[in-house]
Each structure stands twice: as structure tokens, then as C-alpha cells.
Amino acid sequence: MEPISNSNRPSLDPPTPEELEAAASLPREPEPIVSRLTDAPQASPPAVQSLVDKYLTSVSAPPSEPPKATTGAPKGSAHHGVALGVGGNLAIGPGIAVGVEASIGVAVDLSEGKLSVFTSASWGTAVVAGVSAGVSAQASGMWDVSKSWGSGAEVGVDLPGGVISPGASINYTTPAPGGPRELNGATFSLGPSLGGDGHYVEGTTTERWSTSLHEIKSALKRAMAPTESMCVDP
16 A cells, blocks of 8 residues: 555645635524523622612502591580670560570681571570560570581570660570480670560571681782782882
8 A cells, every 4th residue: 555645635726716706605604692591690789689679668568648637626526616696585475475586696616717607596485574675796605516506495584674684595406396405505695675584495596608717817818918019119
């Protein structure tokens, strides 16, 4: 066997330009894609992880409702108040007679800051020597203004005094006409009258209109605003 030598190898001719161009047009094999999904994620620093946990907790928790502001008297408590009004009374005797009373006035609920205009009419029994009639200014203290509207009763006296005749009465509220009475305040009156009497009457007090003291204050500020601007010196 002859030894292999360089002279026995076939000679390779250099590729022609046409062969190089044809080789360049051949499709190349795609480069292998190295996946990085298998790399283990880096652990977050403790401070960053703490912030993330706190944020997730605040997002998942339902928002807390703000505390509701309470205004006026607590639920179930009495609405103390006062009232000012003008009224009249008439009873014709002698002896036991029928007496009637009527009044109009303004009541202030001190617990809620509410102002109400009311009217009242009542009738009942009066003990009178002859004729008792008068007109008077009235001031009342009310244990619960909210219970004053509706049916009620009054026990009182009108003293004879001519031009200045005093009177006083105890006021009750009733859940229904003729029902059980609940003490709800007292009224004092002063004015000209003819004669005097002692009476027990039942009737109805009606709230005709109401507003808050805050609304009245705001209305007064709006009414005074143009006047104040006109009074400002240039």
C-alpha cells in the first residue's frame, strides 16, 4: 500500500464568483434561542417586600366609612325649648261655663336650633263668676318641643287685674285627644282682661312653618351684604 501523501489528495480549485453568490443565497440555520425563564428570580430586599405587603393589604381591605357628624339632640332625648306668643281667652258664666282659647306664636327648639311658627286652639270647662275675657302676651317653657305639636291639654287660671292681669297654666301633651296626659311645660301670661277664671281645656297645637337658626343667620348676612358694600368709602 502506498503511503498517503499530499500528492495523492485531489486538488481543490478556489470557488468561482458564481459559486460564492449561490452559497450566499442559501438559507442559514436559525440561531438557537436561549431561554431565560429558567433563571431563578432575585429575591426582593426586605424593605421593598414590606412596602409591597403593606400596599396589598390597604388595597384589599374595604375603605372605612368616616364617622358621621351628629347634630342636634341625641336620638331619644328631649328637645327643650321656649315659646313666645299672643293669645286670647273667653268664658261666659256664671258658674261652670264653656271656655275657649286661641294663640299664635314662635317656638325655638334649643336642642336643634330650630324655629317654628305655630297656632293653637282649645276649648273646655271654665269656672267663672260672670264673664272672663282677655288678651295677653305669653311666654312658655317647653320640656319637649317635638311633643308640643298635636293634641294637648291645659290647666290654668286667669286672675282679674284690669289693664295688667296675670295668668299661668300647666301644659300637657296627649298622644290622642282625651288620652293620657304627659307634663310638657308651663305658660305665663300678662295683659288686659275682664274678670277671671279657672279652666281646663283641650285642643290642638299646629306647627305652621319652621326653619333653622343657621338659615336665618345666612339670610341676614345676604341681606346685609349690599348695605355693607354701599357704606364702604371709596
